Structures are given as C-alpha cells and as structure tokens.
Amino acid sequence: MTETISGWLFDIYPNETNLTLWLIGEDGKRHRFVQDFAATIYAAGSSARLRALWRWLKAQAVPVHLSRLERKDVFQGMVAVLAAEVLQPVKLDEIFRSMVAAFPDLTYYDADISLPLRYAAAFGVFPLARCRLEVRDETVVSMTALDTPWDLEPVPAPLRILSLEPDCDPAHGEPKAIIVSYERVRYSLPLEKRVPLLINLGADLRRYDPDLILTSWGDTWLMPLLMELCKESGSMLPLNRDESQSVVERKEHTYFSYGQIVYRGRQVQLRGRWHLDRHNAMLWSDYGMEGVLEMARVTCQPVQDAARLSPGTGISSMQFVTALQKGILIPWHKHQAETPKTAMDLLRADMGGMVYQPTVGLHRDVGGIDFVSMYPGIMVRFNISPEVPRAGTDLEPAPGEPGIVPITLAPLLNKRLALKSALLTLHRWDCRRPGYQALASAHKWLLVTCFGYLGYKNARFGRIEAHEAVTAYGREALLRAKEAAEDLDYEILHMYVDGLWVHKEGCKTPADFEALLADITERTGLPISLDGVYRWVVFLPSRLDERVPVPNRYFGVFQDGSIKVRGIEARRRDTAPFIAETQMAIMEILAKAEDAEHLKEVYPQALAFAHREMQALRAGSVPVEKLLVSQKLSRELGEYSSPSPVARAVRQLEEAGKAVRPGQRVRFLYTRGRPGVRAWDAPEQPDPRCVDVKRYQTLLKRAVETVLAPIGQSVDGGKDDECRYLFPVKIAEPLGEGGTQRLDFLSISKVNNFVNGGG
Amino acid sequence: MGRTLPSATQVFMQEEAAFARFRRALRRTDQLALDDLFVSARQHLAAAQYASHALPFEVFLLAMLLEEHKEVLRLKERVEDILSRQK
Numbered sequence: 001m002t003e004t005i006s007g008w009l010f011d012i013y014p015n016e017t018n019l020t021l022w023l024i025g026e027d028g029k030r031h032r033f034v035q036d037f038a039a040t041i042y043a044a045g046s047s048a049r050l051r052a053l054w055r056w057l058k059a060q061a062v063p064v065h066l067s068r069l070e071r072k073d074v075f076q077g078m079v080a081v082l083a084a085e086v087l088q089p090v091k092l093d094e095i096f097r098s099m100v101a102a103f104p105d106l107t108y109y110d111a112d113i114s115l116p117l118r119y120a121a122a123f124g125v126f127p128l129a130r131c132r133l134e135v136r137d138e139t140v141v142s143m144t145a146l147d148t149p150w151d152l153e154p155v156p157a158p159l160r161i162l163s164l165e166p167d168c169d170p171a172h173g174e175p176k177a178i179i180v181s182y183e184r185v186r187y188s189l190p191l192e193k194r195v196p197l198l199i200n201l202g203a204d205l206r207r208y209d210p211d212l213i214l215t216s217w218g219d220t221w222l223m224p225l226l227m228e229l230c231k232e233s234g235s236m237l238p239l240n241r242d243e244s245q246s247v248v249e250r251k252e253h254t255y256f257s258y259g260q261i262v263y264r265g266r267q268v269q270l271r272g273r274w275h276l277d278r279h280n281a282m283l284w285s286d287y288g289m290e291g292v293l294e295m296a297r298v299t300c301q302p303v304q305d306a307a308r309l310s311p312g313t314g315i316s317s318m319q320f321v322t323a324l325q326k327g328i329l330i331p332w333h334k335h336q337a338e339t340p341k342t343a344m345d346l347l348r349a350d351m352g353g354m355v356y357q358p359t360v361g362l363h364r365d366v367g368g369i370d371f372v373s374m375y376p377g378i379m380v381r382f383n384i385s386p387e388v389p390r391a392g393t394d395l396e397p398a399p400g401e402p403g404i405v406p407i408t409l410a411p412l413l414n415k416r417l418a419l420k421s422a423l424l425t426l427h428r429w430d431c432r433r434p435g436y437q438a439l440a441s442a443h444k445w446l447l448v449t450c451f452g453y454l455g456y457k458n459a460r461f462g463r464i465e466a467h468e469a470v471t472a473y474g475r476e477a478l479l480r481a482k483e484a485a486e487d488l489d490y491e492i493l494h495m496y497v498d499g500l501w502v503h504k505e506g507c508k509t510p511a512d513f514e515a516l517l518a519d520i521t522e523r524t525g526l527p528i529s530l531d532g533v534y535r536w537v538v539f540l541p542s543r544l545d546e547r548v549p550v551p552n553r554y555f556g557v558f559q560d561g562s563i564k565v566r567g568i569e570a571r572r573r574d575t576a577p578f579i580a581e582t583q584m585a586i587m588e589i590l591a592k593a594e595d596a597e598h599l600k601e602v603y604p605q606a607l608a609f610a611h612r613e614m615q616a617l618r619a620g621s622v623p624v625e626k627l628l629v630s631q632k633l634s635r636e637l638g639e640y641s642s643p644s645p646v647a648r649a650v651r652q653l654e655e656a657g658k659a660v661r662p663g664q665r666v667r668f669l670y671t672r673g674r675p676g677v678r679a680w681d682a683p684e685q686p687d688p689r690c691v692d693v694k695r696y697q698t699l700l701k702r703a704v705e706t707v708l709a710p711i712g713q714s715v716d717g718g719k720d721d722e723c724r725y726l727f728p729v730k731i732a733e734p735l736g737e738g739g740t741q742r743l744d745f746l747s748i749s750k751v752n753n754f755v756n757g758g759g
Numbered sequence: 760m761g762r763t764l765p766s767a768t769q770v771f772m773q774e775e776a777a778f779a780r781f782r783r784a785l786r787r788t789d790q791l792a793l794d795d796l797f798v799s800a801r802q803h804l805a806a807a808q809y810a811s812h813a814l815p816f817e818v819f820l821l822a823m824l825l826e827e828h829k830e831v832l833r834l835k836e837r838v839e840d841i842l843s844r845q846k
Contacts, residue, residue, distance in 0.1 A: 347811045350764045356805040475809065495805070547798045 002141065005031065006132045008157035009125050010211065011302060012116050013245070013271060014090040019115065020242065021140060022272055023133065024157050024211065032242065032272065033133070035140035039092050039118050041099070042071060042081040042109040042329055050082045053103050062095050063087045071109070073329045074387040074404065074461060081109065081329070089115050109329035113320055120300035121324035124148075127296040127303050128157050149297040150411045152418060153432075162210035170221040171658070172681045178222070182208055198235050201226075205238045211273060213239070214289075218277040223247075223268035241272030254663045261634055262310075263663030269304045281307040283445060290435050291442040298412060298446065311445035315408075315453055318446075319461050322408040330460055338464050349468045353497030354475045357549040358539035362714045363493055364596035366556070367502050367513045368531035368564075369520070371477065372420065373444075374498035375451040376413050377526050378473045380406045386454075386463035395476055395525060404461055409450060416443040417527065474498065477524040484519040494539055496552050501537065508533065509559075532558040536596040538710045540568070555707060557591045569703040576699065578626035582613045583703045590711060600715040607712070610704045617696055624688050627696060628667045628680055635662050645670070649679035656683050670695045767808035770815045771801065799826030 010022040015034065023031045043053055050068075057064050065085040073079050084099075086092050096111050120126050123143045130146040147154050162182040166175035177188040180201065189197045215222050223239070227247065230237050239247055250267040265280045278284050281292060284307075296306035299314040300321050306314070323330050341349065371377065378384060382395070385403020402410075419440045426433055453459040455467025474497065481500055482492055490502040507513060513530050520528050537556025542548040553567035563584075569575045570583040589606040593599045616622055631646040637654065640647045649668035650660045658681060660666060667680035670692040678686040765773070775797050782790055803822040812818045 344813070346763055347813065351808060351811065352766075354805050354809060357802050479809075545798070547795075548801055 002134050002136045004132060004134055006130070006146070007031070009127065009129045009131050010157075011127075011272065011274070012119050013302075014115055015244070016090060017088060019089060019119070020245075020272075022241075023131075024159075028158070030209070030211070030241070030272075033135055033138055033140045035143075036087075037089055037115070037119060037122075038065065038085040038087050039089050039113075039115060040083050040085045041092070041096055041111050042069075042083050043099075043103070043106045044073075044079045044081045044109070045103075045106040047080075049103065049106060050080075053082055053099070053106065056102060057084055057099075060095060060098075062091045064095070071327060071329050073109070073331070075331075075334075079329070108332040110324070111332040113324070113330060114301075116302050116305075117300055117317055117320050118324065121321045124325075126298075126300045127306070128154075128293060129297075130155060148411075149300075150415050152415070152422065154297075159212055160208060160210045161212045161214055162204070162208060163214045164218065164222060165216035166222060170217055180204060182210060194229055195233060195235075198226075198229060198233060198237055202235070202237050209241070213270065213273060213275045215275065215277050217279050218275060219267050219280040220252075220265045220277070223275065224266075227268075239273070239275075240270050245271035247271070252661065254661050261632065261663040263661050264308070267308055274304050276304065276307050282310055283442075286445075287438045287441045290438040294439045294442045295446075298415075298443070311449040312453055312456075312459075315446050315450040316459065316461075318408050318412070319404060322404055323461075326404070326407070328404060334458065334460055334462075349465075349472070351468075351475070352471055354478050354495060355497060355551045356492075356495040358494035358501070358551060358554070360539050360541045360549045362536055362538045362596070362710055363501075363503055364534075364536045365503060365508050366493060366534040366537045367490075367507065367516075368534060368537075369481070369500050369502065369513070369517065370529055370531045371481075371498040371524075372527045372529050373413055373416060373447050374474055374477070374526065375470050376409050376447040378470050378477070379450070379454070380410050380413055381525055382469075382473055384454075384466050384469050384473075386461050386466050388466075390465070390469050395473060395480075405450070405454065405466070409447070412443060412446060416440060416447065419443070420529070477526055480523045481520045481528070484523050485516060488516055488519065490516065493537075494551070494554070499531070501534075532560070532562075532564075534558055534564075535594070536599070537564075538707075540706065540710070555587060557587075557593075561591050563587045563591050568706050569699075574629055574631045575703070576627050576629050576696070578613075578617070578622050579696070579700050579703045581626070582610065582700060583707060585613075586610060586704065586707050590707070596714075599711055603708075603711055603715045606708060610708065614697065614700060614704075617700060618693060620688065620691070620693070624669065624686065624691065627669055627691060629670065630665050630667045632665050633660055633662050645677045648675045649677045651675075652677075652679040652682045658682075767804045767815065771804060771807070771819065774816050774819060796823045799823050802826065 005023065005025055005027075007023045007025040007027075010024050010030070012019055012021050014020070017034075019035045019037045021033045021035055023033065025031050043050065045053075054066055057066060063086075065087065067083045067085075069081055069083050070078050071081050086095055092115070096108075100108065116127075123131075124145045125131055125143065126149050129149075132144045132146060133140050134142040160182070162180070165179050167177045167179060167188065168175050175191060177190045178197070178201075179186070179188045181187075182204075185204075189200055191197065226237060226239070248267075248269040248271070250269070252264060252266040254261060254263050256262070265277075267280065268275055268277075276289075276292065283291070287294075292307045293303065295301070295309075295311075295314060296303040299306055299309075299317045301309060301314065301317050320330055322328075381397065383398040383400070383402050383406050384390065385405040388398045388400060388403040390398050419436050423433065423436050423440065426436070451467070451470060454462055454470065455464050456462045478495055478498070478500070482495060485492060485500065485502050488504070490504045490507075492500060492502055494501040502513075502516070504512075510530050510533060513533070517528050517530060534556040535558065537554055540550060540553045540555075542550045550567070555563070555565040555568055557563055565571055565584075565587065568583065570580045570587070572580075586606045586609060589602050589609060590599065593602045629645075633646055633650055637643075637647060637650055637660075643651070645668065646666050649666050652675075653660055653666070656679075669678045669680065669686055670676065671678045671686065671690045672692045673690075676692070678690070680686075778793075782793055785793060800819040800822040803818075803825065807815060807818045807822065810818050
C-alpha cells in the first residue's frame with residue numbers, strides 16, 4: 001500500500017544496501033525510510049581501454065549498470081564515456097579506488113561527488129527542503145520538492161534542540177559539570193558521578209529525542225568524553241537516532257587558505273540526528289544557527305557538513321549540483337593548464353582590483369557608494385565562466401549560452417539582492433531583520449569565495465583567464481564610476497575595488513546622490529547602492545610615514561549615527577578587548593556630534609574618557625580577561641627563528657602538555673620581565689600584578705591616537721581661508737584642491753600631552 | 760598571493776631601494792627633498808598599476824612631475840591672488 005507523507009527532509013546517508021532518509025513529518029513524527037539510489041561514475045579514454053574496463057566492471061561483485069554515452073566536458077567539448085551506475089551507493093568509493101588502481105590511465109569524471117549532492121541534483125531537494133514522499137513499505141518510491149532554496153521565507157522546520165555545554169572552557173580549566181538545556185529545562189550534571197550522568201543524559205535523549213544536539217566544544221572535548229565514558233562503563237548513550245549506524249569521527253587538520261593558516265578541529269557527526277559545535281562551526285559567530293541552515297539549504301551539503309565546511313567547498317558543491325543537473329562532466333583531476341601568454345599580456349592581465357590611495361584627513365558629507373556583490377555580479381551579468389570564450393573588456397556580455405558559473409550564481413545573487421532591498425525597507429526593529437542579516441552574511445561568504453575559486457587551479461571549474469577577466473571588468477567598472485562622478489563635479493576621496501567615497505558641496509542626503517547612482521548603473525550595467533552618507537569620515541595615513549596614505553584604513557559616522565570602522569585596532573582580532581572597547585567607546589562619544597561642526601563639543605569628552613581609561617589601566621582596575629591578546633600560531637614552533645610573543649606563549653602550553661597546532665588561536669597576557677608573555681590556558685593562573693602595564697599603555701595610546709589625533713587636529717586647527725572644510729590643519733599644507741588636509745601627528749600636542757603626562 | 764608579477768607597490772619599493780646609494784651621497788636637505796618626490800609618486804600607485812607600463816619607473820617620474828606641476832599651479836594662483844590684492 002502506498003501512502004503520501006509531507007515534511008522536511010532531515011538527513012540522507014548510505015546504509016548497507018541503499019540510502020537511509022530521515023524526514024520530519026508535518027505530523028510531528030520523525031520518519032526513517034530507505035530508498036534505492038544509483039550513483040554514476042564516468043570514464044573516458046581509448047575504446048580498447050574502455051572495453052577492458054567494461055569487462056573488468058562486469059566481473060566485480062558489486063552490481064553495476066553499464067552504458068556508452070557522449071557527455072560534455074567543460075574544457076574539451078563532447079567526449080565519449082563509459083558510464084558505470086553503481087547500484088549499491090555505499091560501495092561507490094571502494095569500487096572507484098580499485099578502478100583507478102586497475103586503470104590509472106583513464107580520465108574519470110563525477111567520481112568523488114558525495115551522495116547527498118548526487119541526491120540533491122537528482123530530486124531537486126536540499127537539507128530541510130519541504131517535500132512530498134510516496135512511500136511503500138518504508139521505501140520511498142517518489143519524491144517531490146515543494147519549495148526551493150531561493151524562497152525568502154521558507155516554512156521553518158520544527159526542530160527540537162538540546163544544548164550541552166561544560167561549565168567552563170575545557171582548554172582553560174577543568175570542567176566540573178555539563179549543563180543540559182532544552183525548551184524550559186535546564187540543569188547541570190556533575191562530571192564526577194559518571195554513571196548517573198550517563199543514565200540521566202540517556203533518559204533525556206530518549207524522552208525529548210532532539211533533532212539537534214548543540215554543544216560547546218563538542219567536537220574536540222565533550223563528545224569524545226561521552227563516548228569514552230560509555231566505553232568505560234559499558235553503557236549505551238543514544239547519541240545517534242539511527243542505532244544501526246555508528247558515530248562518525250573525523251581527524252583534526254591544518255591547511256593554508258587566502259594567505260592564512262587555518263586550523264579545523266576534530267569532528268564528531270551523528271546519524272539520524274545532528275551534532276553542531278558552536279566552537280568548531282565555520283563563521284558561527286558571524287551568522288549563527290540561521291546562517292548554518294541557510295548554508296546547507298543553498299549548497300545542498302548536509303547540515304553537519306555545511307556547518308564545518310569552508311565557503312569554498314560550499315560554492316564548489318553548488319557548481320557540482322548544477323553540473324550534475326545539466327549533464328556536464330565534473331573532472332576528477334583537472335588537466336587544464338594556463339594558456340601561454342606574452343609578457344605584455346601578463347603585464348596587462350595579472351592585476352587585482354583597483355586600490356587607490358585615499359586623500360588623508362577628515363572629510364564631511366561624504367557619500368559611500370558600493371557596487372553590490374561586484375565580482376559575482378560581473379560573472380552573472382557578463383557571462384564569465386571557464387567554458388565561455390570572451391571578447392575584450394568592453395563591458396558586454398559574452399555571447400552564447402550562460403556558462404556553469406553564472407547559472408550557479410544567478411539565483412544566489414538574486415536572493416542576496418532581494419534580501420538587501422528587503423533589509424533597506426524593513427523597520428529598524430522588525431523581528432525579521434536579524435534572520436535576514438544572518439542569511440545575507442552566509443551568502444556574502446559564498447559569493448566572496450566564488451571569485452577566488454574561479455582562479456584556483458585545483459577548483460574543478462576554475463580557470464585563471466576567467467578570474468583575470470573578472471578583475472579586468474571590475475577595474476573598468478570602477479573607472480567608469482569615477483568618470484561618472486567627476487562628470488557630475490564630485491570629488492573622489494577614495495576608491496577601493498568595488499566602492500568609492502565621493503564629496504560634493506551641498507550633497508548631504510541620500511536623495512542628492514541618486515542621479516550619480518543612476519548614471520553609474522547606466523554606464524556599467526551593474527547594480528550600485530549607497531552605503532550611506534557620512535557626517536564625517538577620516539582616512540588614515542600609514543603608521544610608518546604619515547605622509548603616505550593607506551587604503552581601507554578609515555573610520556566615520558553615518559547620518560543615522562551608526563559607526564563604520566575599517567582597518568583600525570577595534571577591527572583587528574588580535575587587539576585586547578579592553579583596547580578595542582575603549583576605541584569603540586570613543587567612537588560612540590564622537591558619534592554623538594550631529595555633524596562635523598559639533599565635533600569640537602564632544603572632543604573634550606572623548607579625551608577625558610580616554611584619560612580615565614588610561615588611569616584605570618595604570619591603577620590595575622581593568623579585569624585581566626579584558627587584556628587578553630589572541631593570536632594565531634602561524635607555523636610549527638620549531639620554524640620560528642626568533643620566537644614571537646605567540647610562539648613563547650605556545651612554548652609554555654607545550655611545557656604544560658597542551659599541544660597547539662598551526663592555525664589555532666592562542667590567548668595570552670603581556671607580562672613584565674622574561675619571557676614577556678603568559679599563556680592564558682597554562683595551568684597556573686597568572687598573577688594580575690605581573691601584567692606589563694607599560695606595554696598595554698603603549699597599545700592603548702596608539703589606539704586612542706588613531707581616532708583622536710585626526711579629530712583633535714581638526715578641532716584645534718581653527719579657521720583657514722584656503723580650506724572649504726571646517727577643520728583645517730595648522731602646520732600641514734593641503735594635498736589636493738580644497739577639502740583635503742594632511743595630517744601631522746607632531747602637531748597634536750593635546751593627545752601627546754595627555755598620554756605622556758598621564759601615562 | 761598567487762601573482763606572477765610584482766604589484767605596483769612592490770615595484771615602487773624596489774625602485775626606491777635601488778636609489779639608496781644615490782640618496783646616501785646627497786646632502787641631508789636634498790635627501791629630504793628626494794623623499795618628498797617619492798612620496799608624491801606614491802600617491803599614484805593605483806594609476807601606475809592600471810597603466811601596466813613595461814618601464815614602471817617612467818610612470819613614477821611622471822607621477823612626481825604631476826605633483827610638482829600641481830604645486831606650481833597652486834603657487835601661481837596664490838601669487839596672482841597676492842598681486843591682485845596689492846593693486
């Protein structure tokens with residue numbers, strides 16, 4: 001008898017013979033079904049070798065269905081392939097490995113694509129998709145998707161969440177208890193009473209039967225501990241909802257990405273239930289639970305993977321699903337090399353985005369204008385894809401069918417644009433705002449990496465020429481935007497890849513900039529938006545030479561009083577919280593001035609506040625936790641020629657028997673005397689009296705000067721006929737025409753006096 | 760990161776370093792004036808990058824000249840202004 005069930009697709013994984021599928025039914029029940037599913041691998045090569053492979057596959061114990069087909073390779077056009085449909089999906093990896101060992105000379109396609117992605121491509125579903133199943137005897141016979149990942153407000157799945165966390169950070173101290181909470185229940189289980197702990201936790205898991213176990217340090221500490229306790233006492237904890245499967249563990253690893261070393265801790269994944277670790281989820285702090293679910297929905301990666309994967313893997317997954325759906329082959333190993341270029345070609349092509357030197361100093365009534373998702377926008381609008389031939393940089397779409405990259409990106413980009421425009425119109429306190437923002441930031445990471453992956457030689461659909469084309473279009477678009485602004489008599493203060501900062505006398509409200517935005521869109525064909533109008537913004541010079549401006553180091557206040565800072569201490573992750581908070585508090589005082597003219601009224605308040613904070617630091621009344629510096633270990637300890645503070649802190653940890661891998665963050669305090677640092681996670685607690693107050697004073701002084709020096713200079717400057725800005729500079733001469741001031745840090749007597757005298 | 764060619768900033772720093780011996784032999788006052796020239800070339804790194812000229816130092820020289828000319832124009836305007844007030 002066939003029955004029809006609707007609900008949310010929860011999880012898919014292979015079992016001994018076919019796939020196991022979990023559904024959260026609309027009836028509130030959690031259903032387990034099985035489904036037959038075949039996964040196909042393609043091989044290309046000479047006819048003789050393919051015939052040999054055919055005979056070899058027929059002789060294997062695993063059932064396969066074979067056929068000869070023609071399929072499209074992105075780089076080579078149509079190729080003749082042997083398609084091997086493996087009818088027992090769990091055997092896919094095994095059979096492929098022995099195939100490669102027996103026939104290493106063949107070219108393989110679609111070989112290492114995970115089952116959830118294949119399933120998503122076959123049925124148009126994704127994690128938490130609403131779908132309708134027809135089921136006969138626990139076996140799925142048909143599956144229909146009822147929504148798409150691109151809906152702005154999907155019907156949320158009723159997830160049951162149970163949270164587990166230790167009472168302190170296990171890297172820092174010895175946890176005494178585990179805090180269990182779900183719905184309105186919250187209690188703590190002492191760790192020393194092991195048997196009651198397992199019995200109570202087991203009872204709750206059975207009774208509440210959570211869909212998601214959300215932990216803190218679950219991957220690295222809590223789950224391994226629970227499994228260890230089970231083994232010791234011989235009891236069973238129903239961590240998995242599917243008792244026929246065992247818990248999946250993955251090892252820790254370190255890798256290099258975007259010029260940074262990244263550490264991924266070990267992972268513990270469940271079957272029939274999800275386990276997410278707040279501390280081992282990629283970008284959890286940026287986008288939280290909603291972002292993780294969104295990441296899973298749009299990339300089709302299972303939720304437990306989506307939470308732990310990098311956005312780069314996410315964007316690759318999306319491309320794979322597109323390729324599977326369009327019948328495009330996904331090469332196992334890419335053999336595409338860069339085409340030969342002349343030196344002159346290289347000179348013209350091997351460039352990044354345009355980065356201008358800003359006009360240093362304080363500027364008022366500045367419009368911040370951004371291209372919306374510029375690089376993905378370029379790929380979609382101008383059809384940039386590895387397989388699409390391109391003609392010139394004329395800001396014209398490449399002719400022909402859209403390529404795989406634009407097809408994949410277009411719906412994601414449209415969703416982001418829809419979210420952004422929804423965010424603009426939603427009221428400030430609308431309850432949908434935080435959710436939308438989480439989604440938008442999850443998309444942002446995917447869109448940012450899709451550009452990098454276009455130029456990454458190991459990416460299956462990467463091609464350096466396509467990557468270079470994107471930056472070339474980007475430079476052209478930015479220059480056209482500059483020309484549009486200058487034709488309308490705007491002064492360009494700064495340009496940075498996809499944004500520009502402009503000023504024009506009398507332009508103070510968003511409406512004043514509308515004509516410019518329309519003109520830029522007209523000239524470039526790309527969507528552009530006004531980030532906001534600044535009451536004032538300060539572009540900062542280099543620390544080493546104050547005559548040299550630095551791109552993307554600025555702070556300012558928008559008309560609605562919101563603050564934007566880039567590149568200064570408060571934004572850096574290695575700044576001690578006390579210093580970052582002081583800097584932001586100063587910004588908030590400055591933001592109280594309703595325009596640049598009123599800065600002189602709040603400046604003394606800001607200065608006094610900074611002075612008080614400096615006093616507090618000297619008096620030792622700042623909590624030690626607020627002084628912790630957190631830095632990444634960038635290489636193995638032995639590779640340091642002269643150990644940096646972080647390396648010295650790591651040495652202390654290693655002496656205490658705690659291993660640190662490159663890419664891991666280490667928290668430490670600056671202390672007096674040798675070795676100058678104290679690792680926070682070392683066994684003995686540091687003595688607050690040994691904190692290197694002088695060093696923190698220097699750091700604080702620097703952070704305060706960054707924001708207050710330019711403001712002070714403007715405030716003290718008084719009137720100057722030559723300058724049409726309110727606060728010109730005493731000693732310095734203007735760099736450009738009119739509104740530009742050069743900063744001279746020597747002239748800021750007030751700040752210096754306060755720091756030297758007070759400190 | 761992943762680039763075949765040095766960026767304009769890197770080329771600029773190499774060129775500046777290449778003149779270290781020249782700079783050392785100058786009088787202190789001349790050294791400071793020379794530094795100003797390099798600072799003014801630095802204002803136009805983005806344009807130098809975009810130009811992708813085979814001989815980047817020519818572009819840097821032009822950038823120095825550009826800043827000098829801007830200064831001349833500014834001074835000329837001031838002189839005319841002062842003269843007109845004296846009349």
